[in-house]
Amino acid sequence: MNRSELVDQIKTKRSFLCVGLDTDLEKIPKHLLEYDDPIFEFNKRIIDATKDYAVAYKPNIAFYESQGPKGWESLRKTLDYIPENIFTIADAKRGDIGNTSAMYAKTFFDHYNFDSITIAPYMGHDSVEPFKKEGKWTIVLALTSNPGANDFQLLKTESGNRVFEEVIEKNRQWSDPDQLMFVVGATRGELIGEVRKAAPDNFFLVPGVGKQGGSLEDVAKLGMIEDCGLLVNSSRGIIYASNQKDFAEKASEKAAAIQAEMSTLLERFNVC
Amino acid sequence: MNRSELVDQIKTKRSFLCVGLDTDLEKIPKHLLEYDDPIFEFNKRIIDATKDYAVAYKPNIAFYESQGPKGWESLRKTLDYIPENIFTIADAKRGDIGNTSAMYAKTFFDHYNFDSITIAPYMGHDSVEPFKKEGKWTIVLALTSNPGANDFQLLKTESGNRVFEEVIEKNRQWSDPDQLMFVVGATRGELIGEVRKAAPDNFFLVPGVGKQGGSLEDVAKLGMIEDCGLLVNSSRGIIYASNQKDFAEKASEKAAAIQAEMSTLLERFNVC
Numbered sequence: 001m002n003r004s005e006l007v008d009q010i011k012t013k014r015s016f017l018c019v020g021l022d023t024d025l026e027k028i029p030k031h032l033l034e035y036d037d038p039i040f041e042f043n044k045r046i047i048d049a050t051k052d053y054a055v056a057y058k059p060n061i062a063f064y065e066s067q068g069p070k071g072w073e074s075l076r077k078t079l080d081y082i083p084e085n086i087f088t089i090a091d092a093k094r095g096d097i098g099n100t101s102a103m104y105a106k107t108f109f110d111h112y113n114f115d116s117i118t119i120a121p122y123m124g125h126d127s128v129e130p131f132k133k134e135g136k137w138t139i140v141l142a143l144t145s146n147p148g149a150n151d152f153q154l155l156k157t158e159s160g161n162r163v164f165e166e167v168i169e170k171n172r173q174w175s176d177p178d179q180l181m182f183v184v185g186a187t188r189g190e191l192i193g194e195v196r197k198a199a200p201d202n203f204f205l206v207p208g209v210g211k212q213g214g215s216l217e218d219v220a221k222l223g224m225i226e227d228c229g230l231l232v233n234s235s236r237g238i239i240y241a242s243n244q245k246d247f248a249e250k251a252s253e254k255a256a257a258i259q260a261e262m263s264t265l266l267e268r269f270n271v272c
Numbered sequence: 273m274n275r276s277e278l279v280d281q282i283k284t285k286r287s288f289l290c291v292g293l294d295t296d297l298e299k300i301p302k303h304l305l306e307y308d309d310p311i312f313e314f315n316k317r318i319i320d321a322t323k324d325y326a327v328a329y330k331p332n333i334a335f336y337e338s339q340g341p342k343g344w345e346s347l348r349k350t351l352d353y354i355p356e357n358i359f360t361i362a363d364a365k366r367g368d369i370g371n372t373s374a375m376y377a378k379t380f381f382d383h384y385n386f387d388s389i390t391i392a393p394y395m396g397h398d399s400v401e402p403f404k405k406e407g408k409w410t411i412v413l414a415l416t417s418n419p420g421a422n423d424f425q426l427l428k429t430e431s432g433n434r435v436f437e438e439v440i441e442k443n444r445q446w447s448d449p450d451q452l453m454f455v456v457g458a459t460r461g462e463l464i465g466e467v468r469k470a471a472p473d474n475f476f477l478v479p480g481v482g483k484q485g486g487s488l489e490d491v492a493k494l495g496m497i498e499d500c501g502l503l504v505n506s507s508r509g510i511i512y513a514s515n516q517k518d519f520a521e522k523a524s525e526k527a528a529a530i531q532a533e534m535s536t537l538l539e540r541f542n543v544c
Contacts, residue, residue, distance in 0.1 A: 022371075022372075060375075062366075062372045062375035062379070063375055065375070066375045066376070066379045066383070068344060069341035069342070069344045069345055070341070072344065076340075093366070093367060093368050093392070093395075094334075095365060095392060096363075096365050097416070100335075101334075103334035104334050104337070104338070106338050107334070111338070120365070120392040120395075121394060121423075121424065122394045122413055122416075122424060123413065123416050123420050123425075124418070124421055124422065124423030124424055124425070125420045125423055126418050126419050127418065128420075141394055144369070144394075144395050146370065146396065146398050146399065147396070148397045148398040148399050150396065151393075151396030151438075151442055152393065152438060153394065153395075153396070155431075155435065156429060156430040157427045157428060157435075158427070163424065163435060170423055170424075207369075
């Protein structure tokens with residue numbers, strides 16, 4: 001999916017919500033465990049319940065991988081079930097030497113047909129390069145939402161840049177903003193504005209709203225640009241809103257409430 | 273496997289060779305494609321041919337993952353086939369927020385019973401912490417063998433440390449040297465000695481000898497410590513020494529030649 005198609009979806013749905021599919025057998029409603037593939041059954045109902053409010057889905061690959069070969073089948077079925085006009089993100093945080101990154105790209109772009117993949121930048125340009133592909137996006141970790149972001153990402157370097165700014169600057173030299181997003185945690189407060197300065201025209205994938213404590217309004221205030229430029233993720237807050245038989249209904253209500261807030265913000269910041 | 277067991281193996285076999293199982297359907301001998309599970313059949317023969325010379329095997333997870341669910345079955349069979357007294361490394365380069373890293377740890381340590389996993393440190397302490405487990409090792413990327421290592425790992429920070437030194441210093445605060453290794457590329461020349469200064473008692477996993485151009489002698493000279501402290505990896509140079517019916521024999525010859533050189537180095541630097 002290209003940038004203008006993504007922006008069209010955002011304007012049509014008046015939403016920049018990404019729903020994280022961190023599907024965990026220990027957290028889904030017990031009655032689903034009777035099915036052959038409880039993970040897919042759960043995802044299917046969550047997708048049906050939220051697809052009018054979400055412009056992106058982000059399966060967290062760790063959760064599928066931990067189920068062994070069966071988990072990868074659940075992932076494939078989930079991908080096949082996501083409507084064509086919704087953006088898909090493989091939250092995999094891969095990155096390795098060139099020939100290995102090429103293998104990861106093949107897996108997620110060719111075999112599973114994801115629109116994008118999250119990338120850990122530590123190994124530099126030749127670890128990112130193989131993910132550059134016509135019609136696909138790389139989403140590079142810049143400033144993450146977790147406490148450990150302070151350990152290395154915020155270190156100041158000789159140039160005056162902090163490490164996350166170096167990551168942004170170099171990745172922007174390597175890739176077109178229409179195929180390159182950055183992960184920016186909603187929990188980073190004022191720093192979101194500094195990331196926006198470093199990357200004025202890239203989309204941000206923003207985790208950390210909800211359970212992790214980030215504010216949607218602050219994210220929009222500091223990070224929103226003319227064509228929105230934001231995908232804000234919520235995982236647990238939506239998909240585990242209830243663990244009873246009404247889980248899909250509750251997920252739908254949560255997604256609708258976030259979408260309503262997003263609609264107001266899109267209007268307030270003149271996106272649509 | 274704990275440190276003294278690993279060192280025993282090194283002394284018994286007079287080797288610190290790790291064989292990288294980057295098994296690729298496009299590169300293995302054609303006659304194996306007739307089997308139900310060519311990847312496992314290849315690995316089995318490579319293991320049989322090299323197990324007397326190797327103290328570790330390192331499947332590169334990207335190569336298995338790219339084969340879909342079937343690839344994960346090949347990986348499991350491979351792990352089951354590796355002799356108990358040989359150290360196993362999941363070369364996965366994972367790392368994510370706590371609950372997700374915990375899922376990755378579950379996959380590789382519990383389901384596949386690997387002794388260790390490679391970790392990308394960009395997300396900091398809470399992304400590494402879940403991999404700390406009794407009897408298991410984390411292998412953190414410090415200074416990698418690829419050209420992109422220059423992009424971020426070598427940036428000098430305000431403290432005077434370069435980023436890779438910060439990674440080493442902090443990880444050493446978080447983990448015991450008997451459960452923490454670092455990835456240090458054989459291609460980094462004199463820098464290997466500086467990494468050794470920063471991490472005087474950690475094992476290093478060293479890629480980059482062979483196809484990538486690093487020298488085994490230099491690695492030993494700059495990195496070897498009293499109990500060896502090195503696992504030097506060779507992947508393509510051994511497993512693809514031939515793509516004909518004699519591939520296992522050729523792999524065995526290559527591994528034996530490397531082991532012979534290692535034996536000399538272990539003697540020269542008074543390890544055994």
